[in-house]
Amino acid sequence: MTIAAIDALRAAGERGDADAVGELLAPDVVFHSPLTARISFEGRDEVVALHRDIFAVLEDIQTSDPLEYGDQRAFVFRARVRGLELEAMNLARCNDQGKIAELTVFIRPLPALAALFTLLPPRVATRRRGPVVGTLVGLLAAPLAFAFRTADRLAPHFLGLPETGSTRD
Template identity: 75%
Template sequence: MLDKVLGGLVWSGGMDAVEELRAAGERGDAEAVAGLLADDVVFHSPLTDRVTFEGRDEVVALHRDIFAVLEDVRTSAPLEHGDSYAFSFRARVRGAELEAMNLVRLDEQGLIAELTVFVRPLPSLATLFANLPPRVSARRRGPVVGGLVACLAVPLAFAFRTADRLAPRFL
């Protein structure tokens, strides 16, 4: 990919995949994400380090689930360092505003080889945890397992949202 010069800034060809990822995220378009991913892409969850999602098909399916629970995704301009890029985004999940950072590593062909996401604040992360894993579990393991995951996750989200409202009064 050729480098582009925009307003005196050098924009590497690899940035194209990141820009397209940002645009797909803002549209909630998981199918557009598919064309940006390497076959052996790895997605590192913001919810646990015990689960990674591997392969284009699984990461695209995960993005369908993500886009089903996130609303009003707005992304920032990316930063670049070598084959790695970072950009933030804001979105809502069940009315809770969240802020996240995406780290994206590209392979030699300019395709996304690795995605890592970090989310804050904790109550919003907990709300995401109460909504996304049950959906993913139901898709991968069936509705009974999805329901079980929801039974475990929903009380945590409630507890963290409640603590977030009360704890600052004591700080």
């Protein structure tokens, strides 16, 4: 039953359908933030609202077949954020009823994470705390995102390594 929930989650993600995601979640679901270990989103309503925010900033979501390990399932998804290719792994655990009880997301590369960091936290803060706090969060996120993008560009030079991979990152 859990693989069916994960397949349905992948399909809902590719469609950007937060309501369909909500149908798959346990009432007490926990979503662990990919941006900081200090934040988790708890409860179906909050995780659905978060997915609405996520789907508003990510484009062209494509998922891979899931991997299975005990009671956990994982799948990779690719998307675009502000024109940058983002790659992430979604780790999910389902409860005995086949509902998704826990989600953890890991994201790379750094420039795409930086772009997501400038878009998602201000959007979530505006939804939860209002436009003034959302604007403040956006102002705080911008210099950090700039630092992340710059570090990514300079890292190969400082480490004495050749650049590899896509130049779109």
